[in-house]
Amino acid sequence: MKHKKAKKYGMVINLDKCTGCGSCMVACMAENNVPFRKDESDKLLSITWMRVYKLTNGKPFPNTDICYLPRPCMHCEGQHEGHSPCVTVCPAVATDYNIETGIVSQIYTRCFGCRYCMASCPYKARYFNWWDPVWPDGMEKYLSPNVSPRMRGVVEKCSFCFHRYQMAKEKAFMEGRRELKEDEYQTACTQACPAGAITFGDLNNPNHAVYRMVKPDPKHHGRPTNPNAFRLLERLGTNPKVYYLSSREWVRRVGDNYLKNESIAKKTVHQG
Amino acid sequence: MDSALIPRGVKRCPLWQFLLFISVVGAVLLWGVYAMLLCWIKGLNQTNMNDYYGFAIWIWADLAVIAVGGGAFFTGLLTYIFGKDELKSIINYAVLIGFICYSSALLILAYDIGQPLRGWFIFWHANVHSMLTEVAFCLSCYFGVLTIEFIPLILENRQIDRVPFFHHLSHNMHEIMAVFAATGVFLSFFHQGSLGGVAGVLFGRPFAFREGILIWPWTFFLFTWSAAACGPCFTILITKITETVTRKKLVKDSAIELLAKISGWMILTYIIAKTADTWYWATVTAPSMGQTLMDFYSNNPLYGIWILFAEIVICGFVPAAILITKKGRKNSVALWIAVILAVVGVCINRWVMVLQVMAVPVMSFDYWAMYFPSWQEIATTILPVAYGIILVGLAHRYLPVFPDESELNPIETLPAEEEETVEPPVDLEQELKPAEA
Numbered sequence: 001m002k003h004k005k006a007k008k009y010g011m012v013i014n015l016d017k018c019t020g021c022g023s024c025m026v027a028c029m030a031e032n033n034v035p036f037r038k039d040e041s042d043k044l045l046s047i048t049w050m051r052v053y054k055l056t057n058g059k060p061f062p063n064t065d066i067c068y069l070p071r072p073c074m075h076c077e078g079q080h081e082g083h084s085p086c087v088t089v090c091p092a093v094a095t096d097y098n099i100e101t102g103i104v105s106q107i108y109t110r111c112f113g114c115r116y117c118m119a120s121c122p123y124k125a126r127y128f129n130w131w132d133p134v135w136p137d138g139m140e141k142y143l144s145p146n147v148s149p150r151m152r153g154v155v156e157k158c159s160f161c162f163h164r165y166q167m168a169k170e171k172a173f174m175e176g177r178r179e180l181k182e183d184e185y186q187t188a189c190t191q192a193c194p195a196g197a198i199t200f201g202d203l204n205n206p207n208h209a210v211y212r213m214v215k216p217d218p219k220h221h222g223r224p225t226n227p228n229a230f231r232l233l234e235r236l237g238t239n240p241k242v243y244y245l246s247s248r249e250w251v252r253r254v255g256d257n258y259l260k261n262e263s264i265a266k267k268t269v270h271q272g
Numbered sequence: 273m274d275s276a277l278i279p280r281g282v283k284r285c286p287l288w289q290f291l292l293f294i295s296v297v298g299a300v301l302l303w304g305v306y307a308m309l310l311c312w313i314k315g316l317n318q319t320n321m322n323d324y325y326g327f328a329i330w331i332w333a334d335l336a337v338i339a340v341g342g343g344a345f346f347t348g349l350l351t352y353i354f355g356k357d358e359l360k361s362i363i364n365y366a367v368l369i370g371f372i373c374y375s376s377a378l379l380i381l382a383y384d385i386g387q388p389l390r391g392w393f394i395f396w397h398a399n400v401h402s403m404l405t406e407v408a409f410c411l412s413c414y415f416g417v418l419t420i421e422f423i424p425l426i427l428e429n430r431q432i433d434r435v436p437f438f439h440h441l442s443h444n445m446h447e448i449m450a451v452f453a454a455t456g457v458f459l460s461f462f463h464q465g466s467l468g469g470v471a472g473v474l475f476g477r478p479f480a481f482r483e484g485i486l487i488w489p490w491t492f493f494l495f496t497w498s499a500a501a502c503g504p505c506f507t508i509l510i511t512k513i514t515e516t517v518t519r520k521k522l523v524k525d526s527a528i529e530l531l532a533k534i535s536g537w538m539i540l541t542y543i544i545a546k547t548a549d550t551w552y553w554a555t556v557t558a559p560s561m562g563q564t565l566m567d568f569y570s571n572n573p574l575y576g577i578w579i580l581f582a583e584i585v586i587c588g589f590v591p592a593a594i595l596i597t598k599k600g601r602k603n604s605v606a607l608w609i610a611v612i613l614a615v616v617g618v619c620i621n622r623w624v625m626v627l628q629v630m631a632v633p634v635m636s637f638d639y640w641a642m643y644f645p646s647w648q649e650i651a652t653t654i655l656p657v658a659y660g661i662i663l664v665g666l667a668h669r670y671l672p673v674f675p676d677e678s679e680l681n682p683i684e685t686l687p688a689e690e691e692e693t694v695e696p697p698v699d700l701e702q703e704l705k706p707a708e709a
Contacts, residue, residue, distance in 0.1 A: 044322035044641070055637050069637070076476075085476035091404040092393040112393045113316070113386020116404050118326035122476035122634035128326060128386065130317040152315045153386025232635060235561050236476055254636050257478075257562030 008077075008102040008222070009160055010203040010241035011190070012213045012229070013070055015251055017197035018052075020068030025050045027192030028072075031161060033149045035133030047127040049073070049158040050189050057250045067251045070198070072189065073125040073158035074232065074240030075104045077221065085238055086117035086126065094155075102203075102241055103160050111154040118155060122233055123240075126157045160200075161187040182208050203241060214243045230255045277670045279430055281678035283520075284669050297661045304655025307648040311383050318648040324641035325630045330384045333653045335467055335622035337373040337380075338411070339495070340615055342503025344370020344418060345453075345460035350534065352453035361527035361676045364425055365514075366507045368673060371422045372663050374415045376656030383652060403469035410463030417456040421449065428672050461496050468495025471625040478561040479568050479632040480625060482553060490549050491625070497545065501538035502618035504531045505591070505611040512608060514668065520681045522674040529601050532610070536595025539614055543588035546621075550584065568632050572640035575628050579620065587617025 028034065028050040040046050050072045057065040076084040082097035084104050094110035095117055097103075118126040132152040135143070143149065146163040150156050168185040172178065182201050190200040201208035203216050214229040216222035221239040224230065230252045231240045246252055253264055273287045284290070311318045321328045347366035351359040359366075382388055394408045427433060427442035465488065471480040472489025482489040508528055515522050554565040569577040594600035594610035601607055631641050645653070667673050 042322070044324050047323075053637055085474065088399075088401050089404065089470075089473065091399050091402040091408065092390075092397040093399045094393075094397075110393060110397060111387070112390035114384070114394075114404060115326035115386070116402070116470070118323065119630065120474050120476055124324060124635075124638070126326075127323050128316070128321075130322075131315065151387075152317075155386075233476070236478070236634075238476055257567075257634075257636050259559055259562060259564060262562070 006100055006102075006204065008203040008241065009165075009185075009201070010075070010102070010210055010222075010243065011072065011160075011187070012199045012210045012243045012245060014197045014199075015067050015069060015244050015246040016248070017195045018068045018070060018193075019195055019197075020052055020054060021194060022052055023192045023194055024070050024189035024198065025052060027188040028158070031144060031147070031188035032159070033133075033143045033147045034156075035129070035131075035135075035149065037131065037134070045130055047129070047156065049125075049127070049156070055251065055254055065248065065250070067246070067248070067254075069244070069254075070189070071123060071125065071232070072187075072242060073104060073160075074123050074238065074242045075102060075158075075160060076238040076240050077102060078239055079221070079237050085120040085122070089116045089120045091116065101160075101162075101165060103162055103165070104157075105159055105162055106154075106156055108148065108150045108154050108156065113153040113155065115155060122236060122238065126155050128155050129153060164188075210243070213245065216243075228252070232256070274670075277429065277431055279670075279672040279678075281683065282672075282681065283683055290665070290669060294662060294665060297658050297665070300654060301658035301662065304651045304658060307651035308383050308655060310648055311652065312388060316386055318646060320643060320646040320649065322641075322643070325627075325643040327626050327630055328643060329627070329645045329649050329653055330380050332619075332623050332626045333656070334377050334380045334384070335626060336619045337376050337656065338464065338467060339499045339618045339622055340503055340506035341370045341373025341377070342460065342464060342499030343505075343507035344373075344421075344503070345414070345456045346500040346503050346538075347507060347531065348421070348453035349457045350531075352450040353457070356530060358524070358526045358530050361524045361674070362507065362511060362531065364673045364675065365511055365523070366504075367418065367421045367425070368664065368667050369507055369510055369660075371415075371418045372656075372660040374411065374418055376660065377411065378415060379656060379659075380652075403466045403473055406466035407463055407470065410459045410466065414456060414459040414463055417452050417459060420445070420452050421456070424449070425667070425671050425673065429670055460499070464496040464499040465492040468492045468625075471629060474629070477629055477632070477634060478558050478563050480629040481557065481561075482549065483557060494542070494546055494549060497538070497542045498618050498621060501535060501542045502614045504535040505539075505595075505614035508532060508535070508607075509611040509615055510664070512611070514664065518668070520677070522677050522680065524676050524680065528607075532595050532601045532607060535614070536592055536597075536601070536610070539588065539617075540592035540596055543584060543592055546588065547584055550580070568628075572631065573642065575631060575640075579624060579628070583617055583620040583624065587613045587620060591617065 025048060029036070032049060034047050034049060036047070050070055053069045053071060055067045055069055059065070078084045081099055084097055087095045087097045087104060091114060092110055092112055094107045094112070096105045096107060098105060113128070115128055118128060129150050129152050133149050146167065164187065165185045168180050172180055172184065187200050190198040199209050199213060201210040203210055203222060205211055214224040214226050217225050223234065224243055226245070228247055229243050229245050231243055232255050234256050244255060249264070258264070278284050319328065343366050347359055347363055350356040351363045382391060385391055394405060398405045424442040424445040427438045432438050433442065468491035469489055472482040472484065472491030474480045482491050484490045484492060508531060511523050511528070558565065566577070569575055569580065591610040591614040594606050600610065627643070633639055
């Protein structure tokens with residue numbers, strides 16, 4: 001396959017390797033200046049760009065099996081490029097689909113907080129700033145200077161550490177290069193995962209690990225051809241750029257909704 | 273004391289009684305204003321919304337008042353475009369109710385957004401692909417049309433009307449009202465529809481998502497249809513409530529019955545279309561996404577299949593059956609029941625398309641999200657109701673909202689009642705006489 005010029009950055013998360021340690025969540029929060037409050041017991045108010053779900057097969061001991069599923073923003077492509085559920089609905093173009101990278105970004109200074117994008121996202125990957133960020137004394141000195149903190153009343157979400165992409169591009173430009181090497185742009189969660197469960201790269205580049213791991217089918221909006229790979233809610237037609245790998249069928253089945261007695265193989269992809 | 277402002281030939285309660293009424297409702301209004309200020313100053317953390325429930329009671333209230341406010345555009349269509357002259361008895365009130373509903377909707381939007389000072393971004397940085405953009409533009413434009421439709425009524429206040437300029441302005445605006453009515457219908461079609469589209473385009477939410485024609489999901493048409501069908505029922509309901517409170521007949525039976533009849537047929541056709549839409553969604557759309565109808569109506573403490581039954585059968589087919597029959601329309605109790613059910617039905621529909629959409633889990637490992645509004649949300653939702661009651665009270669007292677009121681309630685000029693009659697004292701008349709050129 002010829003390498004296309006436009007990038008399509010994506011992520012592959014091997015659920016068989018994930019231990020649920022939460023390093024990705026911590027790294028993400030630190031990297032992106034994600035605010036937190038003294039009392040974070042109400043998880044429906046917590047901002048977690050990367051959130052780890054604990055899944056179970058529902059079977060009693062000794063057949064119980066669990067799986068941890070890290071869920072960043074899926075950076076959906078939709079049925080055609082830029083037709084992500086959230087991008088199309090935002091009334092003020094505060095959610096942007098970058099056609100050069102495939103990354104869905106949130107423009108905080110443009111967002112006026114209508115929350116329509118949150119309603120549109122089936123992955124609940126979008127978070128609203130119900131409060132202004134308040135950092136513990138001294139912690140503001142440890143904030144990342146490359147990421148702007150968000151104010152009250154706007155929506156935020158995982159950006160695939162887009163600032164890292166920008167910095168890598170700047171560095172490459174200074175060195176007289178146009179193309180980035182695979183390891184030059186990696187997200188914080190990818191680098192933080194101690195089990196190496198997260199892989200990040202260009203899904204359009206056959207030389208990148210993510211491509212080799214899932215073998216996306218360009219004729220079907222990047223649907224994985226690796227039988228162990230799947231995307232969350234494949235049938236909705238959101239076409240996420242985050243793929244999951246698992247050798248366990250029950251885990252792959254949990255990734256989508258199926259009618260009773262319907263097998264994964266028989267699933268049809270909605271083309272809405 | 274304020275008799276010089278009260279229309280001729282009608283009787284109003286004493287001023288102290290009116291002021292007492294306004295004060296009580298005004299206290300509720302102030303409570304709502306206080307809550308609104310809290311939300312503006314402290315932010316949306318004053319609500320019980322969360323990251324699962326990003327849309328909540330305000331958006332429902334917004335959609336509901338716009339739906340029931342649909343009586344204005346549809347009655348205007350019937351009166352000015354289709355020439356149903358009987359409805360001139362109620363058109364003023366329909367416009368007033370519409371004005372209240374739409375101004376309330378805009379107010380609600382002003383405190384629903386996280387950054388109210390950036391509200392204008394929706395116009396300035398408009399995303400033409402977003403249904404919400406279409407809502408904002410059409411809603412604002414239609415509110416302008418409603419204001420234009422409402423102005424002549426204000427100008428007809430007895431004292432304002434004495435100023436020749438205002439008198440002629442009002443007269444001339446009446447003359448071209450058909451143009452505004454037609455504009456209102458056009459705009460209403462799009463903003464009612466785009467509100468339906470707001471939910472229908474959510475292809476990531478199988479509970480809300482609907483197929484459709486080109487860019488418009490079926491909910492686009494169903495929302496317009498239901499607003500045209502149930503909006504007039506709200507107009508009738510508020511008229512009936514006003515008649516009960518004022519203890520007098522304000523609108524001719526012929527107007528109510530005609531509006532009820534048209535509304536009845538509209539509801540019947542709407543609810544058949546809604547049933548067909550639900551059937552297709554339950555048997556084709558949702559299963560194609562791996563979900564069954566009962567996935568959306570089970571395993572939670574509130575949203576059972578009863579809500580679908582209540583919306584379609586009890587609040588759909590039942591009021592339609594009552595209103596399409598002459599017997600039903602002429603029976604006062606049946607008419608009351610029918611219009612209440614129709615209004616409740618359209619409100620349930622809007623509730624379902626906003627709050628239930630948020631509650632239903634989409635990922636197989638996610639869970640139902642339940643939500644109960646905070647007192648600030650409740651107060652700010654009641655705020656427009658209080659505002660509406662006050663505006664209705666003021667309009668009813670000082671404006672000739674009901675053109676047939678004096679005919680339906682002839683005043684007997686008994687000496688004992690003179691104090692309460694509307695004839696102003698002669699000296700006051702002279703005082704208020706405009707200067708002649």
